[in-house]
Structure formats: structure tokens, C-alpha cells
Amino acid sequence: MMMKTKKVYIETYGCQMNVNDTEVIFAILAKAGYERTTEMEEANLIMANTCSVRDNAEQRIWGRIEQFNIQRKKRPGTLVGIVGCMAERLKDELLETHKVDLVVGPDAYRSLPRLLEAISPDSPQIDVLLSRDETYADITPVRTDKNGVSAFISIMRGCNNVCSYCVVPYTRGVERSRDAHSIVREACDLFQRGYKEVTLLGQNVDSYRWEDVNFAALLRMVAEINPALRVRFSTSHPKDISDEVIETMAAYPNICKHIHLPVQSGSSRMLEKMRRKYDREWYLERISKIRSLIPDCGLTTDVIAGFCSETEEDHRQTLSLMDEVGFDWAFMFAYSERPGTLAARNYPDDVPPEVKTRRLNEIIEHQNVKGLESYRRDIGKTLEVLVEGTSKRDSGMLCGRASSNKMCVFPAGDLKVGDYAKVVVRDATSATLICDLVN
């Protein structure tokens, strides 16, 4: 008997871990007879893998639920599922809208086939149990990247820090590290399939520990698979990034020279209140350590403007730290209070919205100046770039990232996607290095 294949469409929001989780979900659903589609209009199951990190991320999902329901009315029998962090945070509240048939949290994706089997119009299904040990280690993600060159590998899940502003520990549960051998196997398999770059993912990769393998040891294991396989990782935590990790990066040419090191604030008073467990001096010391061992290391960060009780002086400290470090790039946000977090329970969200916006804009202006300076400093340098695809702006040009994670555009020559190219930087904007090929 032929089983009619059903189609699933998934929109992914939030961080890179969610992108990888969506790939895990596709793998689990394939076993239940669901095939991936990129057209919502033909899907039997429409899902959003969601993010709760800021209120506007959740507002966007509420808008998408309305859009999904247009399909649900037009094509009766179409199912709508909300999975990921917002599913975990809101639980039954999502079902009570009667616009959602399925609610599944980040640790419960293995139960998707069973839940789908049990769904009927009057019995929506929910599983938001968090786990102490789920890492999906044995599941081979269905890759959704466009070019088959660069892939994500989750090396751990959850988070054991309690940064006072952050909802992630509540939506993702406790920290657990994945079997190092399964990580190496996955990276080997990707390399054999033509991938040239893997990015190891975790909320705090520096606290990775599986048996006696720490993060530096894991980096070595993955880097030793093949010199032609690049290794990246994200996110590092300033309190935990060790000299051993920095030294390991310096020792292996194929470990990319880029660290995403979220600072959040330049004021030690704010950092204390955020429970980041480091201060301004500690952060700046880590930056000098990185720069002394890896002079050309790409550095990017995350910054929050207008956290509880932030004064103009605290804010100026953030601006001065950004000027001092000169990040290549930054993700910059206005503080958004998240229900249930330590900050929401203990501190009033007392910086007025217009002040938050003004401070955020000043942070962005400082970053734009520093980012452009950093990109322009690369003019004249020769870089090795992994070809990822054609340039968005100019289809006659190729694009790809340098080891530092800066995006480069360059002429196609005889190059194809997945090749390494040697380029020399001719010009720069604050987000792109414009390069020529070196023969």
C-alpha cells in the first residue's frame, strides 16, 4: 500500500540553535512520513520554531499564527504547530487561542510523530517537558542551508547561567553536553558530503564538558578531522573563555579566528545586576589576551541598552568600552523585560522607552564608526575565503567569509561554491570587504 506523503513547512525564528533544531525536527518528521516543503500553501502541517528572547520576537509569532490560520480555514485539516522557546514559555496559553493544534518544547521533538498521530480537531496536543539529558545526539539533521558548504552542529543544550534579564534558561532547561564522539562523527560525515565548515553551537560553549573532554579538547578533535574543514563556534561567555581555548584557536589554522563574545554592558555596576559574573576590567583583559595570541582575531558582541536602573554614566561606559575594543560587528538591543526572569521579579523596568531608544541609537552610531574602521583596516590584506555563493548585490561576483567572519565579495574567476579562494582586499564598507583574486 502506498502511503501518501504529507508535507511540512517550518519557519524558524531566533538563534542558530533554532536553525539546527528545525533540521532535527525535519529528520524526526521524515520518519513519520512528512516531507519538507518551502511553500506554506501546500503544507499539511505549518509550524513556527519560535524565540522568546525579546517581546518583539514573540509579537511577530502572534502575527504569523494569524497568517497560518488563513491557511487552516482555507484548507480544513491543515495543522498549525508552535514549537521552540515560545511553546515552552507559554504552554497551554497557545492552545487556548484555538488557533494552534500542536505545542512542543525544545526537548520534546522526539514525541512529534506520536503527537501528530493523536491530533484531532477537538484534541490539540502538547508536550513541553524539559529534559536533563536530551541532546538529539543520534539524529542526523536534514540540512536546510542553501549551498551545502557550512553547517551547524549543536554540541550542548540549555543554559546553567541565570543572567537576570534572560529567558533562555527557562525555555531551554539545564545545560547538558553532547557525546563528543557523536559530534566528531557528525562533522566527519558532513566533510565527506562536501561541507567545508562546521559551526559548533551552544549558549555557552566554554562550559562544554563530556566525560573528560572540555571545549578546547573538543575543538582539537574537530579541527583534526581535516585541515580543509573549517571550525567555528558560538557563543563564548566572557566569564568562561579560557586561555586554553584561545591557545587552541591560535594553534590550528582551520579554527576560524573569530570570537562572538557578548559583553551586554560596559558598566561593572550593570554587569553585576545582570549577573554576568565578570566586570568591565575582566572583559577587557580577555580581549587583550585574545589579541595578544591572535592579533587579527575577529571580534563581535551583543549589547543591551537601557537595562534596569541604567544611568547616563552606565551608558557612557558602554559607549567607551565599544570605542576601546572596536568590535567588527555587534547585535544591539533595547532591554525587553521577560516575565519570570530575576530582573522582572526584582528590578523595575525603569528606563523610559524613549531613553532606551536614544541610547540604543547612540550605541549603534558608535558601532557603525568602529565597525567601518575595522573593515577598512583590512584593505591591502590577503585573506583566505571559503566560497559560499553568488553575491546578493551583484550576481557576477561571488561571496564568502574570511577566517575573521567578515563577508567578502570577489570576482568569480574559475571558482565554485565550496572552494577556498585567496583574495586581496581593495575596499570596504561596514559590512563587506570588496576584494580581488590573487593568482
Ligand code: SAH
Ligand atoms: N548565550 C548567549 C546569549 C543568548 S541570547 C550569551 O550568554 O551571550 C542573545 C542575546 O540576546 C544576548 O546576548 C542579549 O544581548 C540579548 N538578550 C537576551 N535577553 C534580552 C532581553 N531581555 N532584552 C534584550 N536583549 C536580550
Ligand code: SF4
Ligand atoms: Fe541567557 Fe546568560 Fe544563558 Fe546567555 S549565558 S543564554 S544570556 S542566561
Ligand code: F3S
Ligand atoms: Fe530565542 Fe530560544 Fe534561541 S529564546 S535566542 S530561540 S534559545
